Amino acid sequence: MFRVVKCAMVTDMRDQSQPPGVCPVAQRLRRLAANSVWLFGLATLNLTSGCTSQACQPDTGVAIRYTGGTTNAAGTQYETSSWDGPWLTFPSRIRYRLPHHLRSRPIDMNIWLSLDDKPFELGENGKRSVTPAAGNQADIVAITDTDIVIHNDTCADLFVRLTAWTTLDANPEQSAPDAATGDAAATDAAVIPDAN
Numbered sequence: 001m002f003r004v005v006k007c008a009m010v011t012d013m014r015d016q017s018q019p020p021g022v023c024p025v026a027q028r029l030r031r032l033a034a035n036s037v038w039l040f041g042l043a044t045l046n047l048t049s050g051c052t053s054q055a056c057q058p059d060t061g062v063a064i065r066y067t068g069g070t071t072n073a074a075g076t077q078y079e080t081s082s083w084d085g086p087w088l089t090f091p092s093r094i095r096y097r098l099p100h101h102l103r104s105r106p107i108d109m110n111i112w113l114s115l116d117d118k119p120f121e122l123g124e125n126g127k128r129s130v131t132p133a134a135g136n137q138a139d140i141v142a143i144t145d146t147d148i149v150i151h152n153d154t155c156a157d158l159f160v161r162l163t164a165w166t167t168l169d170a171n172p173e174q175s176a177p178d179a180a181t182g183d184a185a186a187t188d189a190a191v192i193p194d195a196n
Helices: 002-011 024-048
Strands: 063-066 077-079 088-090 095-099 108-114 139-143 147-151 158-165 191-193
Parallel strands (some): 063 095
Antiparallel strands (some): 063 191, 095 147
């Protein structure tokens, strides 16, 4: 009944070029709806093409070797950094090859992300936090007896902390890292291009 009233009110002011019985308000609403669908489609296309902009570089597929992580003396636990940081810079579209120096292939691991390299520096006031990686924020590309390869397949620049572990009885023939080389105890954040 509301439509009839609206159209009846406009009927007297209707353009004579319109066929009888056509409501100009209804025509305007149909045109508005069609334009809205078109604009929504254009906006959606623009939002979904965000990773092709200059801000998000294409993935090169080359993994950068990161040797700044630490492994315990038993060769059972590896971490890229401590909770206190600084965490490993994890720019958009980057791949890291992390030599873990564990006794064997990790049996489990965790990947944590933050927007800050020292996410707990401000204490527990709620201004900074960490979250487990989800989706393509930290793709696990490979897990071997020697390396873990992760990939930030987003357009977001993040910071990452990865932990991996195995057990003492896992592959006892493979020895723990040689302490004389210093590989297991390396604390500097050396990032070296992968030679492989």
